[in-house]
Amino acid sequence: RKEVEQDPGPFNVPEGATVAFNCTYSNSASQSFFWYRQDCRKEPKLLMSVYSSGNEDGRFTAQLNRASQYISLLIRDSKLSDSATYLCAVNHPESNYQLIWGAGTKLIIKP
């Protein structure tokens, strides 16, 4: 089993819809969780850190489920500009600096 797993997609979603995807992690000792956005052939950019209590930033909501060991990202009222690959990252249990990356979920928003 991979340490961090994501459904590669692509998720094809009509503009305006709500879409959610998950990222599962294998090590229960991990403490830091992140969602990154990556546009085609560009660098990953931090979208949100994921806190135990969950957090929201505009149309984006991130949640952590420690019992089931996954994090989720919800996008409401999706825009064409949300089309990208979304990477999750989880800290290595022995180092807060080292991250373990998922391979990404590709999201395509259609007009």
Added chain:
Amino acid sequence: EAQVTQNPRYLITVTGKKLTVTCSQNMNHEYMSWYRQDPGLGLRQIYYSMNVEVTDKGDVPEGYKVSRKEKRNFPLILESPSPNQTSLYFCASSNSGSKLFGPGTRLTVL
């Protein structure tokens, strides 16, 4: 503006010709790292550095070298590039868990 810069952005080279990809950050971050990204494989860490003169292997270090003589710079060296090192390379830095990435270097080895 906080940033990580990489040079060159694009490079086409031939097998065996030594090359260096530079990485520089202006945030006084202690931690820097190099990744390669290939289709379907995601980001794989090559090397990382926790501070000046401290470097460690990541998941795929074979065929690469790094150095950290100054805090701001972390060059990636390919002594004898091979076609399987054709990839998209990212440098990243941080002072905590989340990372700031450079714009990437697309390397093709013929």
